[in-house]
Amino acid sequence: MMNFPFEPRSTSYLRQGQYWSFQLSNGYFACGLVLARTTSEGKLNRTLFLGGLLNWSGPSLPTPSNLKNAGVLQSGFMHIRAIQRNGGEVNGAVDGTWDVAPEVVYTGLTSDGPPIWGYGYIRALAEKHFGDEGWSDKQLRKTA
Incomplete structure (x- = not known):
């Protein structure tokens, strides 16, 4: 049984369905979700995971x-620092059908796979969807 909240230092304790929250500029909260841990050459990647914005x-x-019925708006490969710099703690876990295996093989950036998100991309995406009207696609591209 996992104890929440916890501050992840690597992907070792991350599991599919765990979420973290962060406050937006308008005072509301948004959530990121762990979709899958990543492996490469048969080994768990300690810093990269597949995550999404709920x-x-x-x-x-x-x-x-x-969060039970919240779907994933967008997903991408993320560094563990995306959690550390946007809320900092995994708050809990939610059961769901996420249409992805709990572990996925990361083979690098491909044209048909998920994008790689910068540390602040999830926050910028959340601001665009849920925050104040002032966010633009140009600002979103700067954080990718």
């Missing part, structure tokens, strides 16, 4: 029941 925003910290 289609949820609210005035207070989320609970698993808040």
